[in-house]
Amino acid sequence: MKKKSIIIIGMGEMAGVFARGFLRCGFPVTPVTRQMDSQQVASEIPDPELVLVAVAEKDVQAVLSNIPQQWQESLVLLQNELLPNDWLQHQLNPTVISVWFEKKKGQDYKVLIASPAYGDKANILVDTLASIDISARELQSADELLFELVVKNVYILTTNIAGLKVGGTVSELWKNHEALTRSVAGEIIELQKKLSTQSFDTEKLIDAMLFAFDGDPDHNCMGRSAPDRLKRALQLAEKHQLNLTTLNDIASECLL
Template identity: 50%
Template sequence: MQAPVVLLGVGEMGGVFAHGLLRAGHAVYPVTRDMDPVEAAARYPEPALVLVTVGEKDLHPTLAHLPAAWADRVGLIQNELLPRDWEAHDLPQPTASAVWFEKKPGKAVNPIIASPAYGPNAGLLVNALDSIGIPARRVEDYEEMLFELVRKNVYILTTNIAGLETGGTTGTLWNHHRELAHQVADEIMDIQAWLTGAELERERLVAGMAEAMLADPEHGNTGRSAPARLARAIGYADEAGLEVPKLRALAKEHAAS
């Protein structure tokens, strides 16, 4: 038996990782929102990994109350994840993954492309996903992982936000509304550059976004979170002093959506 893994959050995504971790030989200890993480840390003080799979809005409250014993064992898989998220809580480099598969209630897992993972327990996550047939790969370089996190953000924000205008699928967005996709992606990259303080490889990011769009061309663009993602992006733009005219026009047009 491998070292145990603590799971903070037991939703659809957490369930996928729990399945993979169990198949890879790890005991899994779930910590739900009704449980006290301090008590859990006293019971399991040295897990191999503390994998945070809570919803996006719960990430920072969860990290703010993370027991100190677990601080150097964290794994993060949230959408829109960037280094500033763990740096805000003075956490050392966690294991981080840009997850490229979808799991909705009552439906099978839908892999799009291989999910990259970086950090102390990247191999553990890759092995867990491989054990249940979900493609994953280990990234050794921090700058490359930053690229992968931004790439996922550009993809999800562009498809969600442009999809407010077009509806439909990622394949349709890229093949028939490419100008709009480029306009939105360019402004999202402006925001991501400000959030990361990094000089982005913009052409490579757009190519990576397009690769994912066309890997699963029937993937729907929008979901319930799309308006919130747009509002959050504009909030960042306001903070950074960025114009982002296309995002603002879409927000005005779809304010009642």
């Protein structure tokens, strides 16, 4: 039996990895680029198997606010820095995957640890990634998903922001700058608590971050998005009246 189509909104590096897996599993794949009208595509393909939103973090809100009605029950999100309010404000209930592999231009993907996914389409994501030898696992509850999203946020923001100050790899960051790492991570966790209105076990989150460090000890701390991540974190902290001393110090030292 012919499988239903999969829609991919945004065709960057990460989308290309998923497209390869979907095609290998026998799904027809239809891309939606910036130049295309998603409403027109939805009129032609009103009932896809899933709709993968693979745009950058800075573009996701604009995309979610304009998702065609026909596609809203089939959404999948994969962005970093996600929390439930990012989709709940649009009255959406997507499948979400916390991606723990990286894909850079001109290089194949590199897996750090298994990528957890939760939602109606999670099993398809797990099977799809397995078809191209990327480990993923299906979560059983929304609470598990929230924890996993916060772990990824703590990892990304801590390494990027501390990396602005000291550079190096994640193993060097922990070995040589544990106090700084704990301070940055602690402030990021406080921000995550504010944004999600939930409490978290700080040491459990740091342990989970260190587990990811062990998945790729030579992973560079600072990507090109690091300055923007720091700026966003401080903007959110100000909005929620949260004073993040260490992050402010790094910003004054490292941001022009």
